[in-house]
Amino acid sequence: MKSTNITWHEGDVTRDDRARLLGQRGACVWFTGLSGSGKSTVAVALEKALLHAGRAVYRLDGDNVRHGLNANLGFSAEDRDENIRRIGEVARLFADAGLICLCSFVSPYRAARDNVRRLHEDAGLPFFEVFVDAPLDVLEQRDPKGLYRKARAGEIKNFTGLDAPFEPPAHAELVLPTHTLRVEQSVEQAAAMLRDAGVIDA
Amino acid sequence: MKSTNITWHEGDVTRDDRARLLGQRGACVWFTGLSGSGKSTVAVALEKALLHAGRAVYRLDGDNVRHGLNANLGFSAEDRDENIRRIGEVARLFADAGLICLCSFVSPYRAARDNVRRLHEDAGLPFFEVFVDAPLDVLEQRDPKGLYRKARAGEIKNFTGLDAPFEPPAHAELVLPTHTLRVEQSVEQAAAMLRDAGVIDA
Numbered sequence: 112m113k114s115t116n117i118t119w120h121e122g123d124v125t126r127d128d129r130a131r132l133l134g135q136r137g138a139c140v141w142f143t144g145l146s147g148s149g150k151s152t153v154a155v156a157l158e159k160a161l162l163h164a165g166r167a168v169y170r171l172d173g174d175n176v177r178h179g180l181n182a183n184l185g186f187s188a189e190d191r192d193e194n195i196r197r198i199g200e201v202a203r204l205f206a207d208a209g210l211i212c213l214c215s216f217v218s219p220y221r222a223a224r225d226n227v228r229r230l231h232e233d234a235g236l237p238f239f240e241v242f243v244d245a246p247l248d249v250l251e252q253r254d255p256k257g258l259y260r261k262a263r264a265g266e267i268k269n270f271t272g273l274d275a276p277f278e279p280p281a282h283a284e285l286v287l288p289t290h291t292l293r294v295e296q297s298v299e300q301a302a303a304m305l306r307d308a309g310v311i312d313a
Numbered sequence: 314m315k316s317t318n319i320t321w322h323e324g325d326v327t328r329d330d331r332a333r334l335l336g337q338r339g340a341c342v343w344f345t346g347l348s349g350s351g352k353s354t355v356a357v358a359l360e361k362a363l364l365h366a367g368r369a370v371y372r373l374d375g376d377n378v379r380h381g382l383n384a385n386l387g388f389s390a391e392d393r394d395e396n397i398r399r400i401g402e403v404a405r406l407f408a409d410a411g412l413i414c415l416c417s418f419v420s421p422y423r424a425a426r427d428n429v430r431r432l433h434e435d436a437g438l439p440f441f442e443v444f445v446d447a448p449l450d451v452l453e454q455r456d457p458k459g460l461y462r463k464a465r466a467g468e469i470k471n472f473t474g475l476d477a478p479f480e481p482p483a484h485a486e487l488v489l490p491t492h493t494l495r496v497e498q499s500v501e502q503a504a505a506m507l508r509d510a511g512v513i514d515a
Contacts, residue, residue: 132367203381209369
């Protein structure tokens with residue numbers, strides 16, 4: 112058998128060991144906001160910027176969760192809660208692994224988001240709620256996917272912001288009024304938040 | 314606002330970009346075997362060795378999954394399948410994130426393990442099934458937690474290897490007869506497997 116450069120180490124891996132070896136601490140950044148507000152646009156750009164700065168980062172969103180882990184969930188109130196619960200648990204595993212986990216989900220209910228926050232805080236892992244706060248009338252005017260128009264026409268039921276509630280965060284770590292910011296500015300503000308909290312280096 | 318060392322990059326992050334920036338490719342190593350066979354012992358030691366070699370790695374096991382993501386699952390046949398399905402989906406997310414994800418679960422059913430393999434292969438992510446293969450009589454003699462004794466006494470029902478089946482892998486990438494190997498040797502063989510497959514550097 113060939114050599115593997117694998118050496119032997121006594122004792123368990125602590126979170127501090129992991130942080131030292133990876134050169135970073137894990138954290139969860141949770142983007143919440145109405146459909147079309149720019150959650151994923153900001154998350155994608157932040158992921159890219161962090162990766163290029165040498166940070167280990169991963170993004171959870173509808174695309175990689177709804178078709179996989181949560182493929183067996185529908186859109187009942189119970190299933191929506193379970194959807195957010197599972198995502199929160201996975202985000203916690205990523206943060207425990209030492210990664211910066213970016214989650215972008217409408218997640219309209221405060222209680223569900225607060226549960227995810229508590230999950231992280233109980234585990235001693237930093238949690239950042241980012242409220243992507245663009246006004247409904249701006250989003251309805253843009254409406255690149257025509258979702259608001261369909262919802263207004265009654266073709267989509269229980270659409271958040273129209274006939275289903277969005278409960279804005281009471282104590283978000285960051286509010287991004289994306290209708291007044293360029294994406295670069297939102298990314299810069301989110302990165303500054305992570306730097307000020309000691310998650311990434313200055 | 315202070316500077317953040319965050320720079321702007323056009324285009325999406327591809328898996329190749331991620332691999333280049335992290336300096337490694339993601340993969341899933343799935344340890345299967347009877348209770349007490351040494352799956353977690355080997356996985357813990359491999360995790361530590363890889364971390365100390367500068368690799369980003371994370372371990373999923375009963376401790377961090379059963380109390381969190383899968384806390385709402387019991388031990389019916391259906392729930393056991395869903396347990397392994399969810400773990401497989403989470404492992405795939407970790408591998409997609411570029412991490413080496415070590416999973417240690419009895420996972421007695423071949424079909425469930427093959428589903429997890431397919432999930433990874435369909436996503437173009439390396440999957441390694443490691444059969445931790447210690448004979449039942451050796452495990453019953455050791456039995457440090459007294460589980461086999463309790464199962465023989467009928468105090469635990471449906472115990473894998475006794476009154477519930479274990480379906481050994483048909484095509485495991487690695488078989489570790491842990492009753493004849495020191496932990497260091499098992500770790501060395503698993504690391505060699507990853508190196509030979511190009512997941513970690515020589």
